[in-house]
Amino acid sequence: MSEIPQDISHDQYAVRLKKLQDMRDAGSDPFRASCEQTHFSAVALQAYVEGEENTVPVKVAGRLVVIRDMGKSQFVKILDQQGQIQLYVKKDLVGEEAYVAFKRLDIGDIIGAEGTLFKTKTGEVTVRIEKYTLVSKALRPLPEKWHGLTDAEQVYRQRYLDLIVNPESRARLMLRSRIVASIRQTLAGRNFLEVETPVLEGVAGGSAARPFVTHHNALGTDFFLRIALELRLKRLLVGGYDRVFEIGRIFRNEGISRKHNPEFTMLEVYQAYSDFRGMMDLIRAIFTDLCRDVIGSFEIKHAASGEMINFAGEWRVARYFELIDAAVGFPLSALRQSADYRAKATEAAQTLGLDVHAGWETFEIVNEIFSKKIEPTLIQPTFVTHLPKELCPLAKLNLEDSGLIDVFELCIGGMEVAPAYSEQNDPFVQRQMFEQQVGDDQQKMDTDFLLALEHGMPPAGGMGVGIDRLCILLTGAESIRDVILFPSLRPNEAK
RNA sequence: GGGUCGAUAGCUCAAUGGUAGAGCAGCGUCCUUUUAAGUCGUUGGUUCCGGGUUCGAAUCCCGGUCGACCCA
Structure with a gap:
């Protein structure tokens, strides 16, 4: 691990590296080999029984994407393959030490958590967390939550960020x-x-x-x-x-x-x-x-x-040459065997505003009409x-x-x-x-x-x-x- | 391959040729049911790279890199 500078408050990568080092110094590994997951987020949401508060146990896992810290309790959201689910983490419930550690988590970290389902006063099914584990530390910050990632190049080169x-x-x-x-x-x-x-x-x-x-x-x-x-x-x-x-x-x-x-x-x-x-x-x-x-x-x-x-x-079923004739406005296809087919096809294509290249075969000229003037209209x-x-x-x-x-x-x-x-x-x-x-x-x-x-x-x-x-x-x-x-x-x- | 446009803080975006700013994120504080949570404070810049013009360049010019769109 590289040297960590003195003032790291502005450097999100350094802040996260420091947290990683502190965890390792304290003897806990933030990169776990496994994590039990009994419910995908959407499955957990469906497992909630109306009126049955804190009776259905679930173990969920995913990436922290939202943190709303309210002092002695927090609402956070994790993202898994099926979407997001909200977790409620309360100091009384997880204990002092675990709660302090939870406050040091960053957006982007991957956690596993277990608890029971309940509905908040605003009606969102949420997991009331009893235990959680950091299973993979994210050392880099995620793009902004509201606008997401819009830079086209980054969307393609770092598709994983786009997906998150x-x-x-x-x-x-x-x-x-x-x-x-x-x-x-x-x-x-x-x-x-x-x-x-x-x-x-x-x-x-x-x-x-x-x-x-x-x-x-x-x-x-x-x-x-x-x-x-x-x-x-x-x-x-x-x-x-x-x-x-x-x-x-x-x-x-x-x-x-x-x-x-x-x-x-x-x-x-x-x-x-x-x-x-x-x-x-x-x-x-x-x-x-x-x-x-x-x-x-x-x-x-x-x-x-x-x-x-x-x-x-x-x-709809339509013959190629019926569409061609309709597009050019006269029975061009009737001339297919005649000597001036090429000349007529060229003229028709040019009338439609198409460029005709000298080296083209006649079928290529006609197909230019099809691909430029007909195909785009076949919705x-x-x-x-x-x-x-x-x-x-x-x-x-x-x-x-x-x-x-x-x-x-x-x-x-x-x-x-x-x-x-x-x-x-x-x-x-x-x-x-x-x-x-x-x-x-x-x-x-x-x-x-x-x-x-x-x-x-x-x-x-x-x-x-x-x-x-x-x-x-x-x-x-x-x-x-x-x-x-x-x-x-x-x-x-x-x- | 040609033309047009773009690149500024981690992200989304500002900034008449004249001290590079905001929101989110981060850091520090308050808050035990929030919904882009809220609150008070605060750090953070090789303005894509290399030249040039100018008293002075994120801004103008030239070249390059990467991308988007259109054309071939």
Whole structure:
């Protein structure tokens, strides 16, 4: 322990260090190895029986977050996983020595306490403390109780402080845990197997994104961090896992924004002998369970627009090109086979005020219209179907129009939430689509996956759900950083 | 990567180019049912870092670091 200066009254760290040293000098250890807890705060509050004062015993534990000292008695509050509970500490009850020691506790200290439940004259259920133990000393002061912690950088770098002092952050991030748990439960109830597949891949396939590269020393080779789960999970379809899913972290070496974190969480689900329509049923079931069990409502307020998003009833189904034609104001899609399709698409995009880059393929120009002018307007749940095949090289082609694919993009709240496909299982078509996608760079082609397809993959529906964006939607968060416990930041020495 | 904005006490925030302040927290006092408890007193600053302009810089200028927002 470092030297403690003479006048420490202004230095909260030094004051606390001094208290720690005094306790150690007196032979008591302020960092205990265990502490008995019979009740979480919320459980204790429910255990109170109206009119039965000081009959129900509880042992609670948590961090001191409020201290109201009234001389010979104190009201304090502790915070545990479930929230706060008030404790009443009285000199008569705990004894002189313990009371004096209690007065030396600081906000932030973690204590265990036992006593009985009663209701104060203002009606708050409170634990009347008979015994307490300091189980972990906090050497640093907490942020201010009223405003909490607002400095964005500190909120992200020291998330634990945000969780302690900002109840809305606690609630939002805990809701994420419950959302993921609910999804697992829904899928388990439908006989899906949860699996884990490699993060380190020789080929980063399944999507078009720039991967992170790392190096394995013993093998003397570079690996890519996965950018999707798809190709591994489909190998499991080949292997006879008919219903399989993974909730896993994927990594994309691209920009950081309110909607993008370099690592994020994806749910991918595959169901053999189903197709993209089956995935519509599945995603409806996932949302129904989420609304019922986690959110407690089938309506959620869309944070950006204030509009109520309704998850009950039928969800809108709309064809991609119907939406495009409506947005541009003329039947652009009728020209898809004609020579001036590109020119008309460019003109339409520019009329809508969009920049068209010279190097873009025509489907990219049209998709710019979709992502900038249509997707943001799809607030209510909408299945967008019949997308152009260039957008998803892993989907089955539509039987009536081979330029389209059997897929949907589920858009909610102006965001793409879940794409789903009837999965491509023809190894020849798949190879062709890969070749178009990778161009000359054959290194990027997952030939081992094509080999797996040649062994036969059952027809299947597959779906991906961006868990972070789903959480943004369901929690009303403004940024992906608000639903990720520790978002990616530039490394920085602690201040 | 580009543009705009920001960084002041542990936290939340003030401060015409002229002695850096407040609230909470801390320290000391009073108070045995408080609810942002109350009461009296009181300590605390490398104004993000490095240059420059100026008699004088938290404030103006340049560079950097970190962050936020928008764009790519």
